Amino acid sequence: MRVVCLAALAALSVSPVFGQSLVPPPPPPGVDVPDWALPQSATHTQVPPPADFHRPSVTINGTIGQFDAQTDVGGPLAPGSASYDPASKTYTINSAGYNIWYQRDEFHYLWKKMSGDVSMAASVNWPNMDDFHDRKVVLIFRDSLDDDSRQIMAAQHGNGMVHISWRAEKGGQMTDVEYRSARQPRAGTGEKGPQTFHPTRIGVEKKGDQFQLYISWQGEPLHPEGAPVTFRTNGPVYVGIGFASHLTANVLTAKVADVVVENAAGQVR
């Protein structure tokens, strides 16, 4: 019965799979975005950054909510920022950044250093659902703040896709397992094409070197989704939340609510 009540309370977030947001906006005037940093579109095939390309990360000291500091990983062409509202338990993260993929990342990261087991969970809210579809909020574990650090994360995209993804070696390529949910358009409505279900909540659990993705799609209790991924850790790691617009020089905004960060396994909720 609990499941039923939760499902009834959860506002089911649905949006068209094929929307305007697939078209990346142009970069701000005067900003020179290299070709390799453009996202996939009807007129451009997305490619990895050049093999030797890096930008230093930029750290802003000072605590924010549960986290010890903030970093613009990979020094995006426009700086990021964040705020925390204790009343609504919501982080607002503003970030540009070409992506969190391939052999290097650009995103705004709120982090603390932790050892041992960790449970993380959050609810992602998009202030503007029509923003670029491939933007993503991440719950992420990293070795360092370098743009090509080893890392593993759970991420929710603007288009509803959720993945667990990881870079097993520093400077290596990313691997993922990705989950999508949608329904067919309803007869007698104006709906065109499949309608995406955006998850209610996502989580990730670190238990030793096993990392398990958790999802609640429609208000059902958070549950493990897929198999855990083995990712080697040595001592303390950076733990936190982040956001990338998937647009090199365009700052977009994500809201991340009810963030759970606990120094134990089994607390994803």
Add this chain to the structure above:
Amino acid sequence: MWWWKMPLVRFASFVLVLSATAALAQMPPSVVVPDWALPDSPAHKQVAPPPDFHRDPVTYNKPIGVFENQTDVGAALVPGDASYDAAGNSYTITSAGYNIWYTRDEFRYLWKKMSGDVSLAATITFPDPDGFGDRKAALVIRQGLNDDSTEALVAQHGAGMVHLARREVQNTRIKDMEYRVGSRGGLPGGATPDSLVTLHAGRIGIEKKGDQFQLWISWQGEPMHPEGAPVTLHLQEPFYVGIGFTSHLAATLSAARLSNVVLENRAGRVR
């Protein structure tokens, strides 16, 4: 159109064309498939059956495994078949059938009549890996055997999609909630390390608890868990509970295997 540029869409369409072409080539020459019963392909836009179109079910009086009987719901143009292997608690179902969708269904159904709550689960494989992508094996709870019956079902498709679908009112269009999973770099078979390769579910289940129907799933061997919210559907007792398969090709047979089938007359036993 932009979506045609997406490698996954192009690849999926290419496979659909190939497999649909191959399947049509095997069709018995004497059978005429109406246009409305053709599946979606770049050459054809799939449509619903005509609103007044129905075929009576054909029941074979053949008990099989835990099921009382077998029926070709919607009497596909070619009859279906089924066999049971007690060692693997495994059912192999062969069926044609245009679809289980829109206002009416065509599929081979192995069923028993039940009342109360139900837990039903199976591990699904497709013996022909190159079969039509939209073929589906389903765990189906239906009011009746007529082709347009109210029903709730969970189904695993050849192309990997899993859904919870329901026809809330007889002879009306089905609604669903669909789940698709894939991996970039983590599964064999990708054209490039960044290609999305489909992950097929390890096991699926359906639980009836009163009027609530819940999809259960294990994607990669993790414990079976509810996926998404339950849907509400009221069925009169007794109703039909069972397993089925449709090739999604009106007159072409294909097969699915449903193994380690669990069927219990209570909720909370999906495993």
